[in-house]
Amino acid sequence: MTNKEEVQDKRHLRSIKTKQKLLQAAREIFLTEGFQKATISQIIKKAEVGYGTAYVHFSGKEEILIVLMDHVMEKFYQIAEVSFSPSSKEEAHDIILSQAMDFLKMAETERNMLQLFEQSIGISSSISAKWNSIREKFIQRISEDIAYAQKYGLAKAELNHKLVARGWFYTNEMYLWEIVRNEQQGTVEEIAKTITAVYTGGLYQMNE
CATH class of the missing domain: 1.10.10.60 (Homeodomain-like)
Structure with missing residues (x-):
């Protein structure tokens, strides 16, 4: 050198x-x-x-917070990035349940920082735009998983995978913020099991 x-x-x-x-x-x-x-x-x-x-x-405090948001949300995104290649509806259900559980437990772990993010989203347009881009990244990843399940005959092919992905993320996001505010009804385990059952029951026809 x-x-x-x-x-x-x-x-x-x-x-x-x-x-x-x-x-x-x-x-x-x-x-x-x-x-x-x-x-x-x-x-x-x-x-x-x-x-x-x-x-x-x-350039200022907003840019610093955006970097901190990336650091925290990367932990959540690692959950979304778990390999998704189920060979049965039951296996798909188990993977999705595990992801939902881990996602909501992470909300508990990162409660203080997420409270900060929620506060700043309502104040700063740039922070709000950043959150929207984070949201879209998750939705895109979920959409890819649904498309995979549809391709291999596990999920209902007639459903728009992008719309389903958006609905699934918004469900998780709603409970994430309730957990952050300590407003959730029930334990994280109960919430994860309930929303997973509803989601997979509609998409994967788990009752068949």
Whole structure:
């Protein structure tokens, strides 16, 4: 490695560390102050970095929160990305139930950050747009799973897989926010089993 490459490598590492310091500081400030009251100045001070350096990485608090949203929602998306290649309706049901359970349990685990996201979605148009893009990413993945099940004769072929996917995600999202607000009726297990039974019963004709 040349001296020039070593210098570039050190700068890159410093840049990564600075960005991580800003994200960690922002997380703490957001959870303490709330999105609306939190300021970029508070975040920069907490992170102990220079103003000029901070603005190299982020244009403001909204951009920082969007990155934090990506970090948290990636955990949810890993659940959606579980391999879906069932050979029977029963197997499809079990995979979907497991995903619904894990998705809603993650809502419990990430309750504080999700409360922050819900608050910011109602305040910031850019955060709201970000949530919509996250939603569409999930719907697209679910749609692919439904199309797979239809292709192999497990699910009703006459149903529009994109519309079904949208309905299934919205159902999960509704319960996610109820869990985040501590407003849910019943346990996570009961909710997951109930919505999975209704969903698969209609799409997969589980009663046959």
